[in-house]
Amino acid sequence: MRDLLPPTVAVAVAGPTDWAGELLAAEAAGLGERAVLSRRQDFTAGRSCARRAMAALGLPAAPVPAAADRSPVWPAGLVGTITHTRGYCAAAVARATDVRSVGMDAERLRELKPGVRRLICRPEEERWCARLPAGVHWPLVLFSAKETVYKVWHPVVGSWLDFQDATVELDPDAGVFTARIAPARVAEATVADPPTVVTGRFVVEDDLVRTAAVLPLR
Numbered sequence: 001m002r003d004l005l006p007p008t009v010a011v012a013v014a015g016p017t018d019w020a021g022e023l024l025a026a027e028a029a030g031l032g033e034r035a036v037l038s039r040r041q042d043f044t045a046g047r048s049c050a051r052r053a054m055a056a057l058g059l060p061a062a063p064v065p066a067a068a069d070r071s072p073v074w075p076a077g078l079v080g081t082i083t084h085t086r087g088y089c090a091a092a093v094a095r096a097t098d099v100r101s102v103g104m105d106a107e108r109l110r111e112l113k114p115g116v117r118r119l120i121c122r123p124e125e126e127r128w129c130a131r132l133p134a135g136v137h138w139p140l141v142l143f144s145a146k147e148t149v150y151k152v153w154h155p156v157v158g159s160w161l162d163f164q165d166a167t168v169e170l171d172p173d174a175g176v177f178t179a180r181i182a183p184a185r186v187a188e189a190t191v192a193d194p195p196t197v198v199t200g201r202f203v204v205e206d207d208l209v210r211t212a213a214v215l216p217l218r
């Protein structure tokens with residue numbers, strides 16, 4: 001993810017020891033006692049990466065508990081994001097004085113089933129995907145970009161955003177995506193200056209799609 005985010009954002013990608021690391025007490029509470037092993041490993045790797053990213057910013061290890069809606073609660077003055085998918089996990093953290101919000105998402109390459117694809121893609125996005133170079137399942141890239149958009153949007157605005165609420169254009173040459181948020185969702189937002197456009201980066205390589213975006217300061 002380092003390649004997709006500006007230098008003010010610290011990024012850590014999980015290595016072999018992160019999946020079995022220790023959780024801080026405040027974090028373990030958010031996981032719950034009945035979590036299955038794979039969920040425990042993913043959650044642990046995310047927190048381990050988050051702490052390493054904080055250390056890269058010169059900050060002490062602080063817990064990142066989970067809110068009731070499962071969103072991560074970053075220490076005061078920080079913004080951050082976590083993603084995990086089969087065998088891959090990363091966290092990114094930045095000072096709130098450097099960026100307003102950060103999001104990222106990773107997905108293992110796969111074809112989305114037609115029903116899922118219809119939920120994710122707007123008709124115009126389907127048309128754009130059909131015109132992009134063959135060999136990449138572009139709807140999956142859109143899916144990942146939209147999850148990144150949600151991770152950028154939700155900590156700032158606090159409201160739900162459906163997959164149909166963002167229209168995403170992909171520029172495969174530049175590896176850039178541009179997401180336009182539905183004007184109705186922007187109008188409903190109760191924060192000052194809600195984001196209307198989220199610009200991010202993406203890469204498709206090996207078995208993985210990765211997307212990331214920051215929301216600049218206002």
Ligand SMILES: CC(C)(COP(=O)(O)OP(=O)(O)OC[C@H]1O[C@@H](n2cnc3c(N)ncnc32)[C@H](O)[C@@H]1OP(=O)(O)O)[C@@H](O)C(=O)NCCC(=O)NCCS
Nearest residue numbers: 043070071072082083084146147150151154161162163166
């Ligand atoms: C929250 C969501 C985006 C997570 O994506 P995912 O592909 O399921 O899973 P990932 O591994 O990439 O990300 C999971 C991490 O996201 C973070 N997360 C969860 N809810 C979040 C929220 N509301 N805001 C920001 N981050 C959130 C958590 O850190 C979580 O990891 P953890 O539980 O170990 O702490 C997804 O589950 C979801 O609810 N999507 C629907 C909303 C959406 O994407 N709309 C599209 C708008 S255009």
